[in-house]
Amino acid sequence: MPSAPSVPQTPRWDVHRLPRAQGKTVLVTGGNAGIGYFVAEQLAGTGATVVLGSRDGAKAEAAIASIVSRVPGADVRRVPLDLADPASLGASVDALGLDRLDAVVHNAGVALDHPPRRATRDGHELMFATNHLGHFALTHHLAPLLAATPGSRVVTTGSFAAKSERLDLDDLHSTHDYQPKRAYARSKLAQMLFALELDRRLRAAGSTTLSVLVHPGGALDSLTPSRPPFHVRTTGTRLGHLPLRLVVQGKDSAAWPAVRAVLDPGVRGGQMLGPRAFGLRGAPRTEPLWGHLTDTTAAARLWAESRDLTGTDPMSTTPAKAVPRRTGPETPGMPAWP
Template sequence: MAQIPSAADRVYLVTGGNAGIGYFTAEQLAGTGATVVLGSRSVERAEAAMEAIRARVPGARVRSVGLDLADLGSLRGTTDSLELEVERLDAVVHNAGVLLEGSERRETRDGNEVHFGTNHLGHFALTHWLLPLLEAAPSARIVTVGSFAAKSERLDLDDLQSRDGYRAKRTYGRSKLAQMHFGLELDRRLRAAGSTVSSVVVHPGGALDSLTPSRPPVHVRKAGAALRGTAAALVLQGKHAGARPAVRAVLDSQISGGELWGPRVFGLRGQPHHERLWAQLEDAETARRLWEASTELTGVAPAPAS
């Protein structure tokens, strides 16, 4: 897209819109005139993000909703709150996620491994509850933000909860791969049901804080960070640029469901472009089995209303 189109009559939800790539996704979408809802666990962080967006986008229409993807039982309440505020959703960007450090395996309150339970299962269940709002729009879009870290991973369908040989970064990569499989399988099921909602998968490439412009108080680039990031900028980018594939997937009506979008240069930096599906993402049987496991673990199955 040569320029960001106006979307003054649209409503978008960005999960994790209070920080990182989610913040910049929300900021860029707010620049279209759309109403942008930030899904956040923290009221204070959401307020700070909204203030930062308003400082950059005069007249920005932003609001927030409480969202805790690690608590599956709370998600229906999130959508109930949304339904009191908006009549429809034109898009949701499934961006929120956790990446923990350390060797200790942790679980959500539902007893799921925290990366898999938050990044994948939380968005899986949230989609179920959001579908009525999405189907109320003429042609809504679900945008799932994966990760370049997932490209080197494969799902272990016999150990989705990472009980065997837990490693935080590997588990994170697999949780993002699960999200990407979900986004593609979701689109297949939406198409089969004749839904007007479509599902697109994106990833931000390599997005570093040191290459990200300041947005106080949400993000303040430390002195010297830009200089240290000079060499990295040859192959990586900031989080403001990492948000562009998701923004493009929300706004570009020419993008079709079931596509994968990421940065043009080695998949790590540059303008968004349509990528060929990674080899593991072409495995529809793995996606189907993941869907079945996710349905069992969450008790819901995202599907168009009958």
């Protein structure tokens, strides 16, 4: 009796033995610090060309120096990127000097802990504008480069903070009862809904570009290895917080889901990757979407609102419409993001 044909087995993903990625180019927003830095460092170790998108050129240069000191021969560059200013993003993409892009990791973000509410020059609440609207508009400008690369990927970093939050689609800018932590969680939820809606639209259009959602779980500076000059962990801090490793992890480990989303050939569009242990720590795995992330009506409405607010559409390769700057009447006197 003939034996059944063998089924190819997908290799187990090993965070310490990443596949080689020579010839690939990846843009990491906010790659100069935090989780984004470790995403960039780990990708550079695979031979990929990594571009750090950052508002602060000095910090980006420090990050590049750190990566090169740990990854001899690393090809790491930087490009000016201010997600709070959508009108500047076209020039930033032009500055890349690329005709194709294998992946972008939407990682940069702003988290404010205390009032007052802050607004961008366009009058948009700062966290919603930077974390969501900026990446929405950036995806539009990157669309031709991604479309030119078969199997390219848009990797969006969400947050566990969004798991218990709901969007207020009638107050996306948190003009009523502003609470910083809630506004942050809602901005991350908006990113997550965008990532999933983007993949639905890509699939409907027959695109080979994948939109993948990740979240880093719980990540603490005190559990993160030192990367001077922008992060130095003392021995006392490390030992004092060591018991927390049972629950959460450092930012180096929190980078693993995004790195896998970029590199793993088995990853599919519309999936969410997060840490294995309770969604808070450990090796990355595919996990079920949280219930409210499957709300396609809310996602479609958010897409329409984001398109109107930015004058861009990530599914369009036509030039962005100019959206006049304004100072929102709902936030008089609020400082603009520099």
